[in-house]
Amino acid sequence: LSAPPLAARVGIALVHHPVLDRNRQVVASAVTNLDIHDIARAARTFGLSRYFIVTPVTDQQQLVERVRNHWLTGWGADYNPKRRQALELIQVVPELAAAIAAMTEQFGQPPLVVVTGARNEGDRMTCPELVRQLEAIERPCLLVFGTGWGLTDEVFKSADVALAAISGASDYNHLSVRSAVSIYLDRLFGARDHTPTALAG
Ligand code: SAM
Numbered sequence: 001l002s003a004p005p006l007a008a009r010v011g012i013a014l015v016h017h018p019v020l021d022r023n024r025q026v027v028a029s030a031v032t033n034l035d036i037h038d039i040a041r042a043a044r045t046f047g048l049s050r051y052f053i054v055t056p057v058t059d060q061q062q063l064v065e066r067v068r069n070h071w072l073t074g075w076g077a078d079y080n081p082k083r084r085q086a087l088e089l090i091q092v093v094p095e096l097a098a099a100i101a102a103m104t105e106q107f108g109q110p111p112l113v114v115v116t117g118a119r120n121e122g123d124r125m126t127c128p129e130l131v132r133q134l135e136a137i138e139r140p141c142l143l144v145f146g147t148g149w150g151l152t153d154e155v156f157k158s159a160d161v162a163l164a165a166i167s168g169a170s171d172y173n174h175l176s177v178r179s180a181v182s183i184y185l186d187r188l189f190g191a192r193d194h195t196p197t198a199l200a201g
Contacts, residue, residue: 006131007189009107009140011050012043012181013099016060018155019148029148031060036067036090037083038178039145044086046185049106051089052099052142061092068092096155099142107140115144115151115159116180118173122156124164127187133161143184145177 014035017028031053043051053064070076071087093099103111114130125133134141144151144159156162166183167173175183 005047005189006134007047007185008049010048010134010189011052011099011103011111011140011142012039012048013052013054013093013096013142013144014039014147014177015096015144015151015155016053016055016147017057017095018152019146020150020152021148024149026152027148028055028057028060031055031064033067035147035178036064037087039181040086040089041083042178042182042185043089046189048089048185049140050091050099050103052102053090053092054094054096054099055092056094061094064090064092096144103140103142109139111140111142112137112161113142113144113159114161114163115156116163116165116184117146117150117156118165118175118180119150120165122162125161126164127184130161130163131188143181145181147177 016031018026019029021027021029036053040051055061055064068087068090071080071083077084091099091102093102100111100113112134114125130141143163144155146155163184165173166175166180
């Protein structure tokens with residue numbers, strides 16, 4: 001039997017608290033409908049196992065559950081099964097620790113917690129290095145993304161790994177979190193041979 005793909009033991013956490021605001025104060029940001037749908041679809045496309053939406057705010061938790069249930073069990077499930085397959089990866093949790101606990105329970109060992117941000121400070125690991133490490137240690141992995149003005153220093157300090165920021169071809173690199181997720185997932189888990197022959201096979 002061949003080993004399951006690497007991405008099958010990887011999850012995403014999208015953190016809405018604690019995150020920074022424009023004055024570097026710690027706040028809880030609002031969940032957006034775009035982040036719910038687009039990140040779930042990216043996670044499903046690249047074969048990830050979980051998508052945790054982290055918010056301690058009850059109203060926001062209920063909002064995500066309502067959207068999720070609409071597409072999982074409401075008329076949306078029949079209307080668009082592809083969307084259902086993506087949104088069923090979603091789990092709402094009140095704090096990052098709960099996402100780590102859920103991954104630990106699913107895989108029998110704690111995930112390597114990997115944070116992301118647009119600033120390249122301190123030790124950073126490249127995507128190929130992270131892939132090599134995950135292959136070597138055979139642990140699950142939780143990729144952590146921020147909202148608002150990004151993850152707090154405390155979240156960075158508590159992580160096992162910080163990924164190198166995505167750089168384009170200009171001095172501007174402030175991506176939407178949805179773009180950042182898709183670029184990282186393609187760099188980490190995307191198929192690299194896009195020739196027509198490979199696709200046909
Ligand atoms: N309101 C914004 C939006 O529309 O998505 C949220 C911005 S939030 C700070 C963006 C998150 O995406 C960051 O916390 C980080 O996880 C990721 N991100 C954005 N740009 C990035 C970059 N250049 N390199 C790595 N991660 C990046």
